Amino acid sequence: MPYRILTLSPGSTSTKVAVFEGEQTLMKSNVRHDPVELQGFDAAADQLQYRIDTVLAELAKAGIQLDSIDAFSGYCGGMGPTVGGIFAIDQNVCDHVLSCGMNHPAILGAPILFDFARRTGKPAFAVNQPDTDELEDVARITGYPGIYRKSHVHCLNQKECAIRFAASLGRRYEEVNVIVAHVGGGLSVAAHRKGRMIDTNDVIEGSGPFAPNRSGDVPAKPVVALAFSGSHDRREIDAVIGKAGGLKGLLGTDDALEIDRRIEAGDAWAKLVFEAMAYQTAKAIGAFSVALEGRVDGIVLTGGVSHDEAFTSYVKERVGWIAPVAVYAGDFEMEGAAAGAVRALEGSEAVMTYTGRPSWAGFSFEAAPADVEA
Template sequence: MGHKILTLSPGSTSTKVAVFDGTEALFRLNVTHPAEEIAAFDNAADQFEYRRQTILDALAEQGIALEDIDAFSGYCGAMGPTVGGIFAIDDTVCDHVMNAGVNHPAILGAPLLHAFAQATGKPAYAVNQPDTDELVDVARITGFPGVYRKSHVHCLNQKECAIRCAAELGLTYEGGSFIVAHVGGGLSVACHNHGRMVDTNDVLEGSGPFAPNRSGDAPLKPVVKLAYSGATKKELDGVIGKTGGLLGLLGTDDARQITARIEAGDAWAEVVYDAMAYQVAKAIGAFAAVLAGKVDGIVLTGGVSHDPRFVSYVTERVGWIAPVKVYAGDFEMDALAAGAIRALEGTEPVMTYTGEPSWKGFTMDGAIADVEG
């Protein structure tokens, strides 16, 4: 029997809960929260007790007592930019996330885990938290004064798949260099160099390849023209983060529907879908340059990586760089469990959270202040 790990991820309308025995999942649940129940709370922070009871009820239905759990691990939003790795969840983490001014249930990850840890005397961990930012300085610079690149990506799944790729190649994550493309509703491509995610697109701010429902990079002047010709900020933000990409161009972000349309002879669907794969391949090639061509492995992950057409299109264009490994789907809960096990077994150090950001903006002489800072 291995360590029993409880993992959780609070989302906008659901809470993912899973219990692992070692790396084997005993159960996985995605508990949905009816809109009328969520509407009863003014702020995400107010949902703490509601979400806590949801998790306890899920455990009870599976016949698992909280006391049976050896460690707790979860998706912990609003920890701010930090290096990747494993942080012990304590009062400092909880105070920070609950007072960060973020109104999303992801902020409840750390407080919920901390509550369970205090109730049982077992440890709680944040593993490769979503605001991980390990970018090198040159990756942050843009030609637009005061606008800098930051890291907002699928960090947890990115790093987990890079770890899996490294193991498959007989390497360690810290001992190799990998390029990972996560293609789901959002799309992130990241360059992992010896244990650090040194360059990536920004999923939240709208950079990189376009995604199933996000716009990705676009020429700036036409977007500015739209902004001054009557389009509202909400409409433009929507295209950037929710209704752009495949959804905006084809009316659906379901790759299965799109491939069916292509097979039926839809030429527009074909060129748009191939364009997304084309941009992913181009981003991977760019990161190969960042690594000076010394790439140990390329990873395709996320839901779209289930599609053979997409995988084939990208692989044909980047397979000459390094071996391409496909881990289709989402391994976030598995990653949370695996991180907790590494912490318990002492194979990865556990850090103490200070609240100090991993990047505070450029402070060198002549630097222009971050427009968001």
């Protein structure tokens, strides 16, 4: 019998929950929370029982019993940098994420899943958690002393799409070199070499191509001048970098369909800006082909904007000479979390024990390697 897996992803204003049984999706829901209700919580951690109740209510609507689930898996923020893969969610994971200082509901992923695991006696897993950091040391160096690059990308969807692409070649993820570009609200591009993301941009810190609502790489001195001009405070500048820049800042919208309509109506500025985002994406893919020394088995385009044929065609025209381009439009995070849980249950991928020790904590060559137990 196929395994039945519950997956979830707590967001700032919603909770995604899905149940899969083999290849079948039994239910999939994105519950939007009442802002007034959310305002009643002082901190994200205080929402734990509220979010648990939300998931249980969705299961009840779908007529799915909690004890019918074979394993629980999902988006687990706050774990800090680790290698990619599957971690067993235990009390240590929950204690860490709830005390990590991060005030975002993503930290509730592990505690919710662990609550369900304790109720049912079934396992809970964190699969390719969002702070996964597998960068090679050479990729971390910047020209500014004391500032190093880290990895904050759409890891779960990145790796799931790379796994699917490898399977389309009849190979395993650990056997291929793939460049994946996830283009959603944020935009992450990563070089995957034999099962590890060896180089990426950082969607949290603001590097890489500009995105539908993020600024991406911007010349540093003008930003410094803006920060000290007195005309903008830090919150305003951070907002442009992280949620109000990119297409939204330049065109007033991050809706690709709306931008397509403007382009069709003859809006030359909209066309130039949209092509610039595609151009920067293609340029990043080209740069990461260097990280893989030109040995690239494939390029994958994913994320919501990859539904847009104008965008994908523009990118394909510029990078198709590097390697074949495959499009996996949309978001496969829930499917990726479920697939990881199945691999754990089947024993085809090792399940690691989380220790809280980071996969990278600075350039101290006397430091012991990351403490991860298979």
